[in-house]
Amino acid sequence: MKEEIQTILDKIYLSLKTHDYYQPSLLDGEAGYCLFDQFYISYTGIDAVNHADNVEDFENNLQTLSEDSIGCPSPFFSSGKAGVNWFFSYLKAKDVLDEENWEILCDDDPELFEQAILYLKDGNYDFLHGSIGIAYHSLYAQTNQYTTFQETFFQLLYKLAYQSPDKMFIAHFDLTNLVPVPNKINLGMAHGLISVLKFCLQCYQKNICSVAAKKLALDIADLFRSTINRNTNNSLFPNILMLDEPAKGYSRVGWCYGDLSIGFVLYQAGVVFEDTALKDLGTEILIHTSKRRSEEQTMVRDAGICHGSAGIAHVYNKMWHYTKNPVFKEACDFWIQQTLDFSIHPDGYAGFKSYSPDASGKYTNSYGLLNGISGIGLVLLSYLTGDFSWDYCIMLND
Template sequence: MNDDNPMRDDNVSHADHPTSDDNRPSDETGTRDDVVRSGTQTWGGNVTHEETGARDRKVAHSGTRTQAASVTLEDARTRDENVTRDGHRTRDQYATREESRTRDEHMTPGESRTRDENLAIVRDVAGRLAVPGVVHRTVTAPELVSLLAAGPPREAWHHLSLDEGYPGIVLLFAELGHTDPRAGEIAHAYLSAGAPHAAAAAAAPDGIYRGIPALAFAAAAAARRPGEYAKLLANLDEIIAARTSGLLQQENARLDAGIPGVRLAVYDVISGLTGLGRYLLSRPAACRPAAVAVAEYVVRLSRPVTVDGHEVPGWWSPDGATQDTRLHPARGHLNLGMAHGIAGPLALLALAHQHGVNVPGAGEAAHRIAEWLLSWVRTDAYGPHWPALVTFEEQVAGAAEPSRPVRPSWCYGAPGIARALQLAARAFGRPEWERTALEAVRAAVTRPVTDPRMTGDGGVCHGYAGLLQIIRLMARDTGDPALVQATAPVAGRLAGLFRPNSAFGYGLRLPGGETIPRAGFLEGAAGSALALLGHATGRQATAWDSALLLT
């Protein structure tokens, strides 16, 4: 996912089903189980495909309907942010109560102005994303799909994806919906657009970023009151727990047989057990046994295995870190990153501990993982950093060729690894791990960033949005002055990447230098807006960053 890693996995998933016709006031929405009929496999509730097909220009909005004309990609790129087009209302309608509720009386005029400017960007992005059918048509426009195909492998759209699909965009409106009921209605519209695709995904072996788990994560975020989406979530939780148990059974059988080599997609955050385990930790008691079993599996995964007569960590994988087999290490590798590497399971052990899941051997497993990560730390003039991966040969030799720091991001590099170390340090009483973590992030924000893939990327995965969220969380937890001071400049860089003439304001920077519109959470506008919103308000109503194993 990080273009800095030449051997990374870019295969992350990232209907034209339009918005829901649910136009009820919030006190009439009940438990929102019209999204799915409980106890059946009839997804989409009482809204038929014909009905939704006729509504792709409508969005429920506080008792009114705004008309969204069919917007072409060229229209979206060139329309002025301050005018309406074919009846599409201005984005200022999405002003939230956060602006008045969170104004800090101690702010300087400059700080207040900057905060208001950031919130204006969030409102603008929300307006651009307000109509599911228009968003879907924009990201699947042939010219955009062809541009995307020229870069590393990724999907233009997947209906049930946190990366680029309906659930990922739900997360932005779910966060806004805790203070603005209108945004909550749009979140519901996106869930209603995605729900008809759930039946086809029920048997798919998906992780938290795709399919049933992605829909469930989004629905849990969108629930503003106890019981909202309860039946839907109960059905989805049952599917997810069963999927997790089946995957654990296969993995435990492999470990019992002494077969080394774990597939990245089996254990990682994006596609595997780590992401599923984090979701299960947040769910009711019925999901707790599956969450415990995932934590127990991570303990087993941390134990050494023997490969070709050499003892290596249990997370050694025969996989490459990209679909391009020409770039596969001949004898596999050990991945350090948060998205696909061992930093994710380390964070999961720490978060499980915070949630009262204390499985035997968790502390020892965290020690093995953290100390291994620290053994591969590199230092330059600015401070610590890590490579993206360690090859089998490097692990056996105990040394690697010098490498430049990978760009400071969530998926690979110092910020994601540092957050995992910080969580583990606090969970298991190892302050020295946190000291290194803080040093690494201080270095990441002071080291000049010249890589154009970072300087032009506002996304959560490998751009400024993910970096901002990590800095903000670590500064909040420690009060570290350097990180507190770094949040505003990083937020400024993220805000500076907003492009009013692009379809969604933010997008994905391709290796060739062009930035293309992306709407979703991981690489698109929804994620960028979420990070900017959290910085501007200092608040966060939903646990959207738990999908990143940051909380």
């Protein structure tokens, strides 16, 4: 399988070298492509054919991204400047960018953080298109200069979660109408409660409001405990939970929604808080989810990270590295092979296309990190190397 993966990686790299320019964003634009580019060049090493030319191409692309991201109208992590600035911080951590250039490229961080506060006050805690994604970017850099913002942000998040004296509740934020929806809880990673739990873990590890961060994290974990439906061979959790109603509904297997990310973050919470019961719960959920393989059970129709096979493979790859449980190794290998098998489209980038049920023809080409070949390539590189350093940007970091 390694040779097949290497062939696909080379095809992805060549496809990206000839692509038309995308918008300056991380999860669906140029920064995601540059992230794969940097990782691939590092993996192939200085002995690779055309290494010097590849490095020069990367530097030129990085320069273009740096220039085009100036004045980026969107502040968000997925589609805007917060994600691009995280990528610059990632390059600084990799010693690709020096301190001076990093400070210049990210000099608009204070404005982004001001916007995050405003979005949170409106109830928009969304990871991809709201305040938590912007704030999560701030927690990555090895600096204390953002502590005041981070503490203020978390205090507002805590207040949002405990508006009722009786229970913790964070209302789903409707991104279409830009309003919170009373009595409705989104449980997913992309737009929902499990991303809040992950944010709490990051705050706790960075010593930002650590006591309150632990309380909120454990209360969210308790909500998941009380919601789980063990009387099923399919999903244990729905996408959406209605307050004071029995949990009902079905969720896919994927990064964006469903049991996979829920189980993974609950396991991580158990590690962070040294809570064996939480680790066991996360493990139970992920073992259960590993048995769902058919398209009908998983709703997997492409190879992308968001709702496809690569995202599933990556989570199980990390769980294998954490636990050495052979169930996770087998599940990882299965979904890696499924990812390779999705490279079947003659007109697709490296043979891949993204499933878009609202699009004409349903399958579309995508270079992006979240839905396209940049992300698929990063997952395959992690599978070969055991290097997961890039996956902070999808909230799967340690």
